Amino acid sequence: xxxxxxxxxxxxxxxxxxxxxxxxxxxxxxxxxxxxxxxxxxxxxxxxxxxxxxxxxxxxxxxxxxxxxxxxxxxxxxxxxxxxxxxxxxxxxxxxxxxxxxxxxxxxxxxxxxxxxxxxxxxxxxxxxxxxxxxxxxxxxxxxxxxxxxxxxxxxxxxxxxxxxxxxxxxxxxx
Ligand code: IMP
Ligand code: MG
Numbered sequence: 001x002x003x004x005x006x007x008x009x010x011x012x013x014x015x016x017x018x019x020x021x022x023x024x025x026x027x028x029x030x031x032x033x034x035x036x037x038x039x040x041x042x043x044x045x046x047x048x049x050x051x052x053x054x055x056x057x058x059x060x061x062x063x064x065x066x067x068x069x070x071x072x073x074x075x076x077x078x079x080x081x082x083x084x085x086x087x088x089x090x091x092x093x094x095x096x097x098x099x100x101x102x103x104x105x106x107x108x109x110x111x112x113x114x115x116x117x118x119x120x121x122x123x124x125x126x127x128x129x130x131x132x133x134x135x136x137x138x139x140x141x142x143x144x145x146x147x148x149x150x151x152x153x154x155x156x157x158x159x160x161x162x163x164x165x166x167x168x169x170x171x172x173x174x175x
Pocket of ligand 1: 099100156
């Protein structure tokens with residue numbers, strides 16, 4: 001079966017939206033330093049582009065989590081595969097994610113991070129699928145709300161492919 005990727009959000013649309021979020025964060029954190037946490041691997045493309053558009057001082061850290069479940073559905077049981085290098089204490093932290101789907105991964109992760117006593121903790125996601133939400137998660141900055149479709153690009157993968165697409169697309173299988 002051949003796969004095709006249909007463009008859902010063009011490179012220009014995504015770039016413009018990231019620019020706007022960068023400006024919003026720069027205003028909200030004026031006089032402060034923001035500590036961005038990238039959730040690997042999906043959040044990496046978004047975080048780099050976002051960080052470049054934030055005008056207040058930025059520091060970065062990375063973590064990787066594995067969700068026990070199939071590729072397309074998370075179970076909510078999350079294991080930290082790679083933890084952060086630095087403490088969060090007294091930092092103004094923004095978690096940068098690719099997508100909030102059921103909300104299970106983020107809800108668990110935010111709880112873990114909150115216990116490390118950051119000064120503040122917010123969530124920024126490029127994409128949100130509100131129809132799919134199972135666990136309530138407060139999202140502070142959202143790039144786009146999208147319908148319930150499986151998307152790729154800008155860090156998001158389908159069987160580890162397509163993360164490098166500079167746009168958001170939907171995988172379509174040709175019979
Ligand atoms: P949640 O715990 O259900 O919110 O799952 C979040 C994770 O599932 C994301 O960080 C992605 O890794 C993955 N995911 C959810 N929806 C999609 C999608 O449409 N495309 C690619 N990955 C997705
Ligand atoms: Mg992810």
